[in-house]
Amino acid sequence: xxxxxxxxxxxxxxxxxxxxxxxxxxxxxxxxxxxxxxxxxxxxxxxxxxxxxxxxxxxxxxxxxxxxxxxxxxxxxxxxxxxxxxxxxxxxxxxxxxxxxxxxxxxxxxxxxxxxxxxxxxxxxxxxxxxxxxxxxxxxxxxxxxxxxxxxxxxxxxxxxxxxxxxxxxxxxxxxxxxxxxxxxxxxxxxxxxxxxxxxxxxxxxxxxxxxxxxxxxxxxxxxxxxxxxxxxxxxxxxxxxxxxxxxxxxxxxxxxxxxxxxxxxxxxxxxxxxxxxxxxxxxxxxxxxxxxxxxxxxxxxxxxxxxxxxxxxxxxxxxxxxxxxxxxx
Amino acid sequence: xxxxxxxxxxxxxxxxxxxxxxxxxxxxxxxxxxxxxxxxxxxxxxxxxxxxxxxxxxxxxxxxxxxxxxxxxxxxxxxxxxxxxxxxxxxxxxxxxxxxxxxxxxxxxxxxxxxxxxxxxxxxxxxxxxxxxxxxxxxxxxxxxxxxxxxxxxxxxxxxxxxxxxxxxxxxxxxxxxxxxxxxxxxxxxxxxxxxxxxxxxxxxxxxxxxxxxxxxxxxxxxxxxxxxxxxxxxxxxxxxxxxxxxxxxxxxxxxxxxxxxxxxxxxxxxxxxxxxxxxxxxxxxxxxxxxxxxxxxxxxxxxxxxxxxxxxxxxxxxxxxxxxxxxxxxxxxxxxxxxxxxxxxxxxxxxxxxxxxxxxxxxxxxxxxxxxxxxxxxxxxxxxxxxxxxxxxxxxxxxxxxxxxxxxxxxxxxxxxxxxxxxxxxxxxxxxxxxxxxxxxxxxxxxxxxxxxxxxxxxxxxxxxxxxxxxxxxxxxxx
Numbered sequence: 001x002x003x004x005x006x007x008x009x010x011x012x013x014x015x016x017x018x019x020x021x022x023x024x025x026x027x028x029x030x031x032x033x034x035x036x037x038x039x040x041x042x043x044x045x046x047x048x049x050x051x052x053x054x055x056x057x058x059x060x061x062x063x064x065x066x067x068x069x070x071x072x073x074x075x076x077x078x079x080x081x082x083x084x085x086x087x088x089x090x091x092x093x094x095x096x097x098x099x100x101x102x103x104x105x106x107x108x109x110x111x112x113x114x115x116x117x118x119x120x121x122x123x124x125x126x127x128x129x130x131x132x133x134x135x136x137x138x139x140x141x142x143x144x145x146x147x148x149x150x151x152x153x154x155x156x157x158x159x160x161x162x163x164x165x166x167x168x169x170x171x172x173x174x175x176x177x178x179x180x181x182x183x184x185x186x187x188x189x190x191x192x193x194x195x196x197x198x199x200x201x202x203x204x205x206x207x208x209x210x211x212x213x214x215x216x217x218x219x220x221x222x223x224x225x226x227x228x229x230x231x232x233x234x235x236x237x238x239x240x241x242x243x244x245x246x247x248x249x250x251x252x253x254x255x256x257x258x259x260x261x262x263x264x265x266x267x268x269x270x271x272x273x274x275x276x277x278x279x280x281x282x283x284x285x286x287x288x289x290x291x292x293x294x295x296x297x298x299x300x301x302x303x304x305x306x307x308x309x310x311x312x313x314x315x316x317x318x319x320x321x322x323x324x325x326x327x328x329x330x
Numbered sequence: 331x332x333x334x335x336x337x338x339x340x341x342x343x344x345x346x347x348x349x350x351x352x353x354x355x356x357x358x359x360x361x362x363x364x365x366x367x368x369x370x371x372x373x374x375x376x377x378x379x380x381x382x383x384x385x386x387x388x389x390x391x392x393x394x395x396x397x398x399x400x401x402x403x404x405x406x407x408x409x410x411x412x413x414x415x416x417x418x419x420x421x422x423x424x425x426x427x428x429x430x431x432x433x434x435x436x437x438x439x440x441x442x443x444x445x446x447x448x449x450x451x452x453x454x455x456x457x458x459x460x461x462x463x464x465x466x467x468x469x470x471x472x473x474x475x476x477x478x479x480x481x482x483x484x485x486x487x488x489x490x491x492x493x494x495x496x497x498x499x500x501x502x503x504x505x506x507x508x509x510x511x512x513x514x515x516x517x518x519x520x521x522x523x524x525x526x527x528x529x530x531x532x533x534x535x536x537x538x539x540x541x542x543x544x545x546x547x548x549x550x551x552x553x554x555x556x557x558x559x560x561x562x563x564x565x566x567x568x569x570x571x572x573x574x575x576x577x578x579x580x581x582x583x584x585x586x587x588x589x590x591x592x593x594x595x596x597x598x599x600x601x602x603x604x605x606x607x608x609x610x611x612x613x614x615x616x617x618x619x620x621x622x623x624x625x626x627x628x629x630x631x632x633x634x635x636x637x638x639x640x641x642x643x644x645x646x647x648x649x650x651x652x653x654x655x656x657x658x659x660x661x662x663x664x665x666x667x668x669x670x671x672x673x674x675x676x677x678x679x680x681x682x683x684x685x686x687x688x689x690x691x692x693x694x695x696x697x698x699x700x701x702x703x704x705x706x707x708x709x710x711x712x713x714x715x716x717x718x719x720x721x722x723x724x725x726x727x728x729x730x731x732x733x734x735x736x737x738x739x740x741x742x743x744x745x746x747x748x749x750x751x752x753x754x755x756x757x758x759x760x761x762x763x764x765x766x767x768x769x770x771x772x773x774x775x776x777x778x779x780x781x782x783x784x785x786x787x788x789x790x791x792x793x794x795x796x797x798x799x800x801x802x803x804x805x806x807x808x809x810x
Contacts, residue, residue: 204418
């Protein structure tokens, strides 16, 4: 590979590398203070804790890539989690597969509803999902009549699926790993994904190339919704409780992870690897702060600072490459 | 003459009752460049959109290679071999050149994209065109001219037989135009049929073999370029003889209004000294990137100079080159746009008055002949020429002493152009000064009392009106 090529396409790769280095430094620093932190068992635990964030952020990333945003993601997760819990209560012997299918389809439908409003009615994504965010929470309340579904109402298989281990990692962790791998390969090598980037980067040009940007947005919302749906079940099973307000406000963490991972809020730019590293970065901060004795409020503060710094850095990078009307000089 | 490759007959198209095309005919021939000429609003853009599959015609027929075709979608246009170089550079800045050429048509091996094969094919096309950039370059780092080449390369990849160039030269320097024309001729010689849309007659006569003229959505003439001339084409376009394109009245030059000494800004321009007198129109000619726009912004006060001084007139107005981005606020009404730089006068106590704003707007709509329903119409719904008149109005309403015009007639039709020139001339004759920045030689030569030439950030020549010729200015502006 020649130098020119390196300079050109490595912008995203370099960003990912920088973030990975930062994450590694963070990990080393925490381990230096708390030697037990880097133990495989503990790291597996951190991955388990971060798995849902990773899966949701990958879905959210698709939506942001096509100039959308999904504020309803956590509400959709909670709705599908409640559906899963109610289904399990009604049919405790049905096993996990029907639950997975149910949440996949229900989440996908919720996503499709967002997507249709954005695509067909051309409504602004932030307004649509702000609305559906409340609607989905409302539906949970209607379904559950405001009651909780507790651990004692859940079947063993339902609860244990997420905690089952394979090669030292939980189902949750494996889910995040497999989905990440699928995204990393898929976003680079599938035509649909490349069209998605194109539609987010320049919708008008995409339309001329035969890519319907609205349809791309719709598909992104469906995938994000389906992921949120399945994560709904995983969340409920992991925390062994379902109620109206689970994962309240979690969508903001998901969006934050995307931004830290280098996804441009204006669309068209972002890598799956970056998003995964961004989630791990947040995951490590989240899991190490209690060790240092810092309260959860400081965690929010630190999240916010990290986002601002990330956005600042990417804005500066853009300014640096901008040249307008510069005459060639001798 | 052999049968045309593409023939449109009696094509109609209306948008919600507004007739954009009222029966146009057009023929494009293999190995030939046809210039499409018409004022803004004549239906050229609608025609491009029909040919690129964005709009379907209401009536009429399109024949490609002798058989009737329907161009229902952009993909259909592509599959039929119709390629378009869009004026607005419809490319993907975040992606590399290769991917830009193959969007939605990425070569695949099995289900996966074959990146290496794609790069190789893109590189081959770029080599063929003699492009000065590589296939792995991120398109966002390219200049406008190079982005046009990317669009042409995309058409080549799709094996286009018909290539539409929609005002590709509007923002190009002379050298870049020459490069674009070289590529266009190369495609023509390979047997492509080209449709070249331009407002610049010198380019039309340089590149095209045939012409077609639209007026108010109808075809009003077509034929060989060799058998016509500029005046005839203008008459066809506007439907009336244009007596004088540059109605420059001779003004009496008075005392100096503005004195610029050793002005410089790092990386943009340096050592600029000149003075501007009352009644004078001072032309500044140069290629795109010569530093003229930057100089204008410093004179206006939008940016600061590193060195040197500007003294004299206090009230300077700038009509910027980017009229949609910098000159006006598109979603605002005409009245609000005109009021914006005049709020001290209109709202001395801080409270605006819709009546006063509308009154001012009505006055200028009348004075400049702005074609609009009224002061409340949004600027974005006006044609380019009328938008420019609004920008002029908002500054003239301040009664400035010096008016800087940066490419004031770029991309606007002949009628609006004449109006802008008339207003400019009148403003100067009233004892004010005008600095006219333009890349259009006829405009510079026709309007200016004196011409300064800039090249690479420096002044490279000064010519009084009677000495300035196209050749002298061009030579001073280019590196020859």
